Amino acid sequence: MNNYKKIASTLGSAALTLALFGNVQAADPVKVGLLLPYTGTYAALGEAITNGMKMAIEQQGGQLGGRAVEYVSVDSEANPGKAVPNMQKLVDGAKVDVVVGPVHSGVGMGAVKVARDSGVPLIIPNAGFNAATGPLCAPNIFRTSFTSWQTAYPMGQVAADKGYKNIVTVAWRYGFGTESVEGFKEGFEKAGGTVSKEIYVPFPDVEFQSQLTEIAALKPDAVFVFFAGGGAAKFVQDYAAAGLQGKIPLLGSGFLTEGTLAAQGQAAEGVLTTLHYADSLDTEQNRSFRDAYRQQFGKEADIYAVQGFDTGLLLAQSLQQVAGNTEDRNAWIAAMSQAHIASPRGDWSFSKAHNPVQNVYLREVRDGANQVASIAATALADPAPGCKLQ
Amino acid sequence: MDFSTVLIQTMNGLQYGLLLFLIASGLTLIFGIMQIINLAHGALYMVGAYLAFWLTALTGNLFLAILLGLPLAALLGVLIERFLMQALYRRDHLDQVLMTFGMILVIDSLRSIAWGNDVHSVAIPALLEGSIQLTETLEYPVYRLFISAVCGLIALAMYGVLQRTRLGIVIRGGASNREMVQGLGINIRVIYSLVFAAGTALTAFAGMIAAPVSSVYPGMGNQILIIAFVVVVIGGLGSIRGAFLAALLVGLTATWGAVLVPEYAGMAIYLLMAVVLLFKPRGLFA
Numbered sequence: 001m002n003n004y005k006k007i008a009s010t011l012g013s014a015a016l017t018l019a020l021f022g023n024v025q026a027a028d029p030v031k032v033g034l035l036l037p038y039t040g041t042y043a044a045l046g047e048a049i050t051n052g053m054k055m056a057i058e059q060q061g062g063q064l065g066g067r068a069v070e071y072v073s074v075d076s077e078a079n080p081g082k083a084v085p086n087m088q089k090l091v092d093g094a095k096v097d098v099v100v101g102p103v104h105s106g107v108g109m110g111a112v113k114v115a116r117d118s119g120v121p122l123i124i125p126n127a128g129f130n131a132a133t134g135p136l137c138a139p140n141i142f143r144t145s146f147t148s149w150q151t152a153y154p155m156g157q158v159a160a161d162k163g164y165k166n167i168v169t170v171a172w173r174y175g176f177g178t179e180s181v182e183g184f185k186e187g188f189e190k191a192g193g194t195v196s197k198e199i200y201v202p203f204p205d206v207e208f209q210s211q212l213t214e215i216a217a218l219k220p221d222a223v224f225v226f227f228a229g230g231g232a233a234k235f236v237q238d239y240a241a242a243g244l245q246g247k248i249p250l251l252g253s254g255f256l257t258e259g260t261l262a263a264q265g266q267a268a269e270g271v272l273t274t275l276h277y278a279d280s281l282d283t284e285q286n287r288s289f290r291d292a293y294r295q296q297f298g299k300e301a302d303i304y305a306v307q308g309f310d311t312g313l314l315l316a317q318s319l320q321q322v323a324g325n326t327e328d329r330n331a332w333i334a335a336m337s338q339a340h341i342a343s344p345r346g347d348w349s350f351s352k353a354h355n356p357v358q359n360v361y362l363r364e365v366r367d368g369a370n371q372v373a374s375i376a377a378t379a380l381a382d383p384a385p386g387c388k389l390q
Numbered sequence: 391m392d393f394s395t396v397l398i399q400t401m402n403g404l405q406y407g408l409l410l411f412l413i414a415s416g417l418t419l420i421f422g423i424m425q426i427i428n429l430a431h432g433a434l435y436m437v438g439a440y441l442a443f444w445l446t447a448l449t450g451n452l453f454l455a456i457l458l459g460l461p462l463a464a465l466l467g468v469l470i471e472r473f474l475m476q477a478l479y480r481r482d483h484l485d486q487v488l489m490t491f492g493m494i495l496v497i498d499s500l501r502s503i504a505w506g507n508d509v510h511s512v513a514i515p516a517l518l519e520g521s522i523q524l525t526e527t528l529e530y531p532v533y534r535l536f537i538s539a540v541c542g543l544i545a546l547a548m549y550g551v552l553q554r555t556r557l558g559i560v561i562r563g564g565a566s567n568r569e570m571v572q573g574l575g576i577n578i579r580v581i582y583s584l585v586f587a588a589g590t591a592l593t594a595f596a597g598m599i600a601a602p603v604s605s606v607y608p609g610m611g612n613q614i615l616i617i618a619f620v621v622v623v624i625g626g627l628g629s630i631r632g633a634f635l636a637a638l639l640v641g642l643t644a645t646w647g648a649v650l651v652p653e654y655a656g657m658a659i660y661l662l663m664a665v666v667l668l669f670k671p672r673g674l675f676a
Contacts, residue, residue, distance in 0.1 A: 243529025
C-alpha cells in the first residue's frame with residue numbers, strides 16, 4: 001500500500017514536472033548558434049556579421065516568432081580542422097535550433113557536413129564556396145551571402161565591354177581564389193576574351209614581387225585578381241609601387257577593396273570590382289541601415305554587416321511565419337526558402353539551391369570609396385551545378 | 391624570359407631574403423643562445439608592425455615611430471624574459487613550446503583589444519617615396535631597396551658584435567657552457583635578459599620597417615613564423631652567418647619557384663629545407 005502510494009506520487013510529480021516543462025518550453029528562447037571567427041585574421045568579419053544580425057533582430061522587436069532569443073557563440077577561429085567538433089558543440093552540446101556561420105569556406109565544408117547529417121538548419125552568412133549551394137546543397141542549408149562565381153562571373157562581360165582582349169589573372173591558390181578565377185574566366189571567354197595566363201600564389205603568402213615582375217613583362221590589357229584582407233591591401237599597394245597602376249588596369253572580385261580601402265589609400269584609385277553590395281548604394285534601405293549601424297556600433301557598416309543583417313531578417317521573417325515553431329523543421333525551412341529579403345544591397349530571394357538571386361554591382365574606387373558605376377548583372381542566380389534541389 | 395627579367399627576379403629574391411634574415415635573426419639569436427623555442431616570435435613581429443602603425447599615426451613620422459618603438463619592444467622583451475621565460479630554462483622544450491604558444495594567443499587578444507581587427511597601412515616616409523624605372527612598365531620602389539640596405543647593415547652589425555666584442559664572447563660562451571661562464575663570475579641572467587630583449591627588439595624592428603610594404607593586419611606574424619623557422623633550421627640553429635645565407639637561399643628559392651614552377655611554389659622552400667637537411671642534418675653552419 002505504502003509502496004503503491006509512493007509510486008503514485010512519484011508518477012504524479014513526474015506528470016506535473018512534464019506539464020510544467022512543456023509550458024516552459026513554449027516560452028523557451030530560440031537558441032541561435034553562432035559559428036563565427038572571433039579571433040584571428042577573420043575576427044573583424046565575425047564581429048560585423050554578429051553586429052548586423054543582432055541589429056536586425058532588435059529592430060524586429062528583439063524576438064523571433066514571439067520567442068526570446070538566446071545566442072550561443074563558438075569561436076570558429078576560421079580553423080577548418082576544428083569545424084566539425086565546433087559544429088557538434090553547438091548541435092549536440094548546446095542543442096541549438098539553428099546555426100549561423102561560418103565565414104571561412106574551409107570551415108564551411110565541415111559545417112555543411114554536420115548540417116547534412118543532423119538536419120539542423122544552417123544559415124551561411126559569408127563563406128562563398130560554390131559547393132555549399134551546389135553539389136553539397138541540402139534543404140536545410142541556406143546562404144545569405146554569395147557564391148564565389150557570382151562575384152567574379154559578371155566581371156568577364158565588363159572587361160570585354162571595356163575592350164580588353166587579353167587578361168592575366170592572379171589569385172591565392174585556395175578554393176575561393178580558384179573559384180573566382182574560374183568564374184571570371186567563364187564570363188570573359190563567353191564574351192570573346194582570352195585569359196592568357198593564370199598565376200597562383202600559395203595561400204596566404206603576401207610576397208608578390210615576382211608575380212608583379214611577370215605581369216610587367218607580359219603586358220596584358222588588364223589584370224584580374226582575387227585577394228582579400230591583408231593580402232588585398234598589400235597586393236594593391238605593391239601593384240601601385242611597381243608602377244603598374246594606371247598602366248595596366250586592375251580588376252577584381254569585390255573583396256579586393258572591401259575593408260581595405262583605408263589601408264590601400266591612393267594605390268586603390270581606379271580599381272574596378274564586382275560585388276553584390278557597395279557602401280554607396282543610393283537606396284532608402286541602405287541609407288537607414290548604415291545610419292542605424294553607425295549609431296549603434298560607432299563605425300561604418302561593411303558587406304559582412306549587411307550579410308549578418310540579412311541573416312537576422314531571414315530568421316525574423318521565417319519564424320514570424322511559423323509562429324516561432326522551430327520543432328517543425330520542414331515548415332520552418334519552407335518559410336525560409338520563400339523569404340523575400342528587403343536588404344541594404346537591394347531586394348533578393350533564394351534560388352532553388354538556397355543561394356541569393358541578387359544584383360551584382362560594378363564599383364570603381366574613387367576618392368577612397370567604392371562608387372557604384374553600374375549594375376553588372378541584374379538578379380543573377382548562381383547556376384548551382386550539381387545541386388539536386390533544382 | 392629576357393635577361394633583364396632574370397636580373398629583376400633575382401633582385402626580388404635577394405630583397406625578400408634580406409627581409410627574411412632580419413625576421414629570422416632574432417629567432418636564431420634566442421634559439422641559439424638561450425635554447426628557447428620562441429613560437430611567439432611571429433606575434434612579436436606583428437606587435438612591431440602595430441607599434442609602427444600606432445606611433446606613426448601619433449608622431450607623423452615612421453623613423454620617429456621606430457625610435458620610440460624600439461625601446462618599448464626591448465622593454466617588452468625584458469619583461470617577458472623576467473616573468474615568463476626564467477621559469478622555463480630548466481624545463482624541456484615542450485614546456486617552452488606550450489608557454490610561447492600561449493603567448494601567441496594572449497598577444498593576439500591584446501592586439502585585438504588595443505588596436506582592433508582592421509587592416510592598416512603605414513605611409514612610406516616622404517624621403518624614400520620614389521621609385522626607380524626598371525623597364526617600360528616596371529618600377530622598383532626606393533623603400534624596398536632601403537629595407538635591403540638596412541637588413542644588410544644589421545647583419546654586419548650582429549656579426550661584428552658577436553664575433554669581435556667582449557660581450558659577443560660572453561654571449562657565445564653562455565650558449566655553449568652556461569655553468570662555466572657563471573663560474574668566471576659573469577652574471578648570466580643579465581646576459582640572457584639582454585639577448586632576449588635584443589631578439590625581441592630585432593623582431594619588432596623587422597615588423598616596423600616592413601610595415602609600409604607589408605600592411606598591418608591580424609595574424610600577419612603566423613605565416614612569417616613558419617618561414618623564419620625554415621630559415622633558422624636551414625642555416626643551423628643559432629648561427630647568424632647560417633641564418634643570413636639561408637635567408638638569401640630561401641628568398642631566391644621562393645621567388646624563382648614562383649616563376650619557374652608556379653604550381654609547386656608553396657612547396658619550394660620546404661623542399662630546399664629537406665634537401666639541405668638530407669646532406670647537412672644540423673643545417674649549413676651548425
